[in-house]
Amino acid sequence: MQRSGTYRHPAARVVRIETHISIVYLAGRFAYKIIKPVAPGFADFTASETRRHCCEAQLRLNRPLARGLYLGVLPITRRGRTFTLESSGHGVEHAVKMRRFDESGLFSSLARSGALGPREVDRAAHRLATWHRHAPRVAPLARYGSAALLKAQIDSVIAALQADCAEPGLRETAAWCEQQLAQRAGAIDGRRANGLVRACHGDLHLDNVMRWRGDVSMFDCIDFDDALRWIDIANDAAFLVMDLRTRAGARLSNRLLNRWLEATGDYAALELMPLYVVYRALVRALVACLYSKRGSHPKAAAAAHDAACYIGIAMGETRRPPPVLLLCHGFSGSGKSVAGRALAELSGAVYLSSDVERKRLESTIAANARLDATHYTLEARHAVYDHLLQIAFRVLQAGYSVIVDATFLEHRHRSAFFSLGERLGARVRLLDFHAAPDVLAERIRIRQRTQHDASDADASTLSLQLATADALTSAETTQTFAFDTTRPVEDFDEATFWESVLDLMSSSAVEPASDICRIRCKSGSSHYAAERDCPLPRSASGERPLRCRDDAH
Incomplete structure (x- = not known):
């Protein structure tokens, strides 16, 4: 040859x-x-x-x-x-x-040279999410993707690592995995029953992803073991999330996760994402150990260091700070969406967009289509906030901080989210983004001309907001970070711009939670069936408590 x-x-x-x-x-x-x-x-x-x-x-x-x-x-x-x-x-x-192909286009090569950027990551997230939505769903064997099989796979990797690796944090990580597998078994099997175990790639590290012909290509998938390929789509995405964090930095990793979540709407995946990230880190640590045994191989010298890095990533995932709930407050055109996305990248928070979720609620509406006035009635507006409240609850329960990008101009909507934070013991803060009215209007005009934004707000929307917005209460003001968004947009990408918020999010302080019943409904859902057992506040519309999505429970 x-x-x-x-x-x-x-x-x-x-x-x-x-x-x-x-x-x-x-x-x-x-x-x-x-x-x-x-x-x-x-x-x-x-x-x-x-x-x-x-x-x-x-x-x-x-x-x-x-x-x-x-x-x-x-x-x-x-x-x-x-x-x-x-x-x-x-x-x-x-x-x-x-x-x-040109190996300089591999994500691993781009990461080493510092050339891997947001554009490639966005394309990768879109490509992966599109595949996950349409991937085959009928597994050859029913046990694929099950909690029992996942436990056996993780136990096998940990046993092999413990036999060959002396990293001090490995024992602690193994104990965390055992605890998570026991606690999340119902969720793992529930997702499998709901069709979220599909024909995936199975080996999405940066050496298997590349810039190719103006797009992103993913190659060299698992082909020798169906049990490693027929997995939860969250397990598949977690591999790329993990390897980006290890080799390209947290910001690109956070960006990919948020873009994938936004494209799939699979926020329920976050309950298992930490476990899957740890599992994937341990898999790559084991591969590095295999290389380290082969002294003649070019990768052998760096393999021990790589193994330690991956185990370090695994350990870090087991020690996440308590989640924080951040509410973007501001008129249309205030820059809150650009700023919120930038903060999500820097902090690792999950970003929720009211504009995106409004269109997701209308399953027949394309993401880039404009909605008419019927989608902005009082009832429709409350429905969007109710939907965001439920997603925020799920994200916080999974241990992730969340940034909710909506105007939050009505006190009742802000109050519902503050009540959610109080009941879950999560700190809640308002991020108040402001600019002069003429600046807001000009931004909206520019946005309408470019049509590259999910927002449908126009000049009349802004006028109505300015005339009807509920002022922040004195209590809310004490929980608010204010930001002038007339500064250059590049400032949003700097940690110094968000210093006070990032300090809050990295703090280990936890606010006291209300006493709530922890009895789950029969399906194992994290939504509680009865008002007296429900940790959520009344919905944003104030009409009813949020209930388990399955009315049979």
């Missing part, structure tokens, strides 16, 4: 790349991947028929997320004392033929 004459196309100098389970030959405009006859522990490739099936699976499974990259499977046949690549026939080995 290292001889240029083996190939039926110009090959020039053939480059050989070896991983722990495969060998890749870069020949001219193409690459040829051969699976090694090895049994690394998580799979057994020693049988030639197994390797052939894996090659065929690579071609079939990777094409949806890596369009144009995978070209075919070629047999390697023996001719006398030589071997040749053929287009057909019975081979002694098989190779996956791929288009050769």
Whole structure:
């Protein structure tokens, strides 16, 4: 394979790349991947028929997320004392033929050079969310994605790490995983029952994601074990969230998570996201340990350091500060959406947009479509705040801080969210964004011309808001951070702009919670069935308490 004459196309100098389970030959405009006859522990490739099936699976499974990259499977046949690549026939080995790509476009390479940016991350989030929404849902075996199988998978990784790794935090992390698996078993199986275990990629670290032909491509998915590919979509997304945090920094990781949540609407995934992030970090730590044992491999020298970094990420995920509820307050055009998104990136909070969620409530409305006046009636407005309140409750219960981007110009809406924070023991603060009325109006005009925003607000909307907004009460003012948004928009990306808010969010202080009944409804839902048992306040409209979504419970 290292001889240029083996190939039926110009090959020039053939480059050989070896991983722990495969060998890749870069020949001219193409690459040829051969699976090694090895049994690394998580799979057994020693049988030639197994390797052939894996090659065929690579071609079939990777094409949806890596369009144009995978070209075919070629047999390697023996001719006398030589071997040749053929287009057909019975081979002694098989190779996956791929288009050769510029490795500088890999997310791992971009991260090392500091060139990985928001545009690539947004495209990755959109591509992944689109795949997750439409991925096959009928698993070959019912146990795939189950709590029992996940526990066995995590236990296996931890056992292998404990046998080869002396990191002091590993025992503590293992105990945390055991506790989480016990507490979240119902949620894990509940998501599986609801169809959220799907045919995923399964191995979304930065070496398997790249900038490709003006878009983002994800390749080299799990092809040798259906149990590692048929997983909760949150488990799949968590891999990329985790590896971005480790290798590209928290801001891009936070951005990807928020973009994926916004695209899927799967905020319930946050209950399991910390567990999945820890699991994925431990998986990469184990891979690094495998490399560290091979002293001759180019990656061996840095492998021990990489393992420690991944275990550090896992430990950090188990020690999240108490969540904070932040409410963006301001008129349309005040800059609260741009500022709120920037703060979410810096802080790791989950960002909720009233404009996005309003359109999500209308399942037939496209995300970029404009809504008419019927969607902005008093009743419709209360419904949006009720919806945001329920999502905020779920996010806070999962241990994540949340930024709710809505105008919050009515006292009743602000009061409902403050009551939620009080009942859950979460600190609540208003982020008051303000600018002069003429500045607000000009921003709205510009936004309408560009049409790149989910907001439907126009000049008449702003006029109505200015005339009818409820002033902040004295009690609310004491819980408010005020921001002048006439400053350059670049200031929002600086931690110094948010210093007081970030200090609050990193604090370990917890406000006292009201006494509430913790009896869950029969489905295991985190929404409580009866008003006397419900930790939520009355809804933002004041009409009724929030109830379990399943009326049967």
